[in-house]
Amino acid sequence: MKLANQKLIYFSPIIVVAVIFIFILTLIPSVSPAPKDLPIAFVNGDEGVTVPTKGNVNIGDQIEQNIKSSSTKQSSVKWIFVSNTKEVEKGLNNLKYYGALIIPKDFSKKQATLQTTQPDAPAIRLLVNQGMNTAASTLASQVLNGAVDKVNENMRLQLVKRFEQSGTQLSTKQALALVAPAQKTVINVNETGTHSVNGNAPVSLFQPLWMASIAGAAVIFLTIQKITFSSRKEKIVNQVGLVIIGAILALAAGFGLAWMAEVVGITVPSFLDTALFLAIAYFSFFTLILAVLSWVGLKGLPIFVIILFFGAPLLSMAPEIMPDFYREWIYSWLPMRFMVDGVRELFFFRGHLTWNHSVSALTFIALISLCALFASALPVSSVKREKSRSI
Structure with a gap:
């Protein structure tokens, strides 16, 4: 059979496997993507509050310290501590950050009201830079929401401990406030819109x-x-x-x-x-x-x-x-x-x-x-x- 005399025939299996190998390499980056040093901004604008028995209390500083300590244990997120909101907005527009967590100036003041009969839960602003990258902004959103959940968990434990120590009976408003001691407002900036192939x-x-x-x-x-x-x-x-x-x-x-x-x-x-x-x-x-x-x-x-x-x-x-x-x-x-x-x-x-x-x-x-x-x-x-x- 003349076909058997063609040397290329014997190399064809190797060629086929080589082609498969080359193109399977293109799938590796998207199989299990894991973020590394994902830049997310943090702004602590909390001015604190004066408590008679404790002096000046700044919950924003406590949150900042917790984030700094946790960032040393993980490399998936790179927290960048920024001085003010305007600088964050500029960074988001210049494609420097995938998201931002902003503590308002009245955070501690409102947090102190959670122990009163008229609780007013403080709010944390979460900015997600949606246009920068669809997948990365989704991860940034998960990180930001997780950070707020951690803040709520810590605040809830502290408040429950204080209520137990004082023997105060919780009102309905206080009980509801304990569910989410810190509210969160999520804002998508540089939005991709609805006609952008899902941002792609x-x-x-x-x-x-x-x-x-x-x-x-x-x-x-x-x-x-x-x-x-x-x-x-x-x-x-x-x-x-x-x-x-x-x-x-x-x-x-x-x-x-x-x-x-x-x-x-x-x-x-x-x-x-x-x-x-x-x-x-x-x-x-x-x-x-x-x-x-x-x-x-x-x-x-x-x-x-x-x-x-x-x-x-x-x-x-x-x-x-x-x-x-x-x-x-x-x-x-x-x-x-x-x-x-x-x-x-x-x-x-x-x-x-x-x-x-x-x-x-x-x-x-x-x-x-x-x-x-x-x-x-x-x-x-x-x-x-x-x-x-x-x-």
Whole structure:
């Protein structure tokens, strides 16, 4: 049988298993995600209260000390102690914190009323930075609610002990107040809304843009492969033409993708700003892919397909939830993360295109790629051939 003489047949099981192994690696980060150093802000605005037998009592300070002591025992949360609410709000808007716990100035004062006939339960504000990352903000919400539950547990034990020592009979209001001595108010900031693919619209927009970048670069590369250049100057002029074509494709992709996102029901806060940013991202990806193809040929194309499969699961996760290896050695090298971060800022934070970290990073990638693209028109071998002809 002639088929038995083909050596590749015997290697096919190894190839199949290797492909399965490569793509199963993409599932590892999302199998059992565990947060590490998830930044959550804490503000203690409690002014305390003067108690005749105890002097000044500040429950907020006690809560702060308890959180500081507990934070040394766990690495899942990184509590950041901030001086005031305005600083927290600024940090939330600048994507520094996934959430915040705020103790109001009258916390101790109201807590003291729980032992009177007219109890007024103090309130704790919980801010959840929903737009920063869906999964991470959910974890932050769980951490914040757990912290308040712990506060309630401690306060309840202290109050029950005091009532027992004084022999006071609880009124109905006091009994109800003991259920939740500290009320909590949960506020979602930078909300994702109801038409954002559950907050994953930035990641959803990345995939078609990345594939369009691969397709555009591959088509252009195959087209120029059919062209014969008589001189180096002619090839450089051709590279300039490629950049112009890339810019046209970028505008078409940016405005087309923004329009189609609206068609399918995704809320696009600012159509023009979103379209222009997507165009910048496309141009950056297009030049990167075309530069690699110009140096290594079509065999470089699978690299960007593999990047898609490895990158897509990570882009929907917060860096603090990823395993160390994936965060340091894969996620940090993904160029598309700047596109996702930029769209996230446009959709859930800024609403307008600015010269931010994402835009500057994509521009830098495009500039480096353009340098590599033009350098591919000046290989050493070509220079030698031109010199030999002149001699």
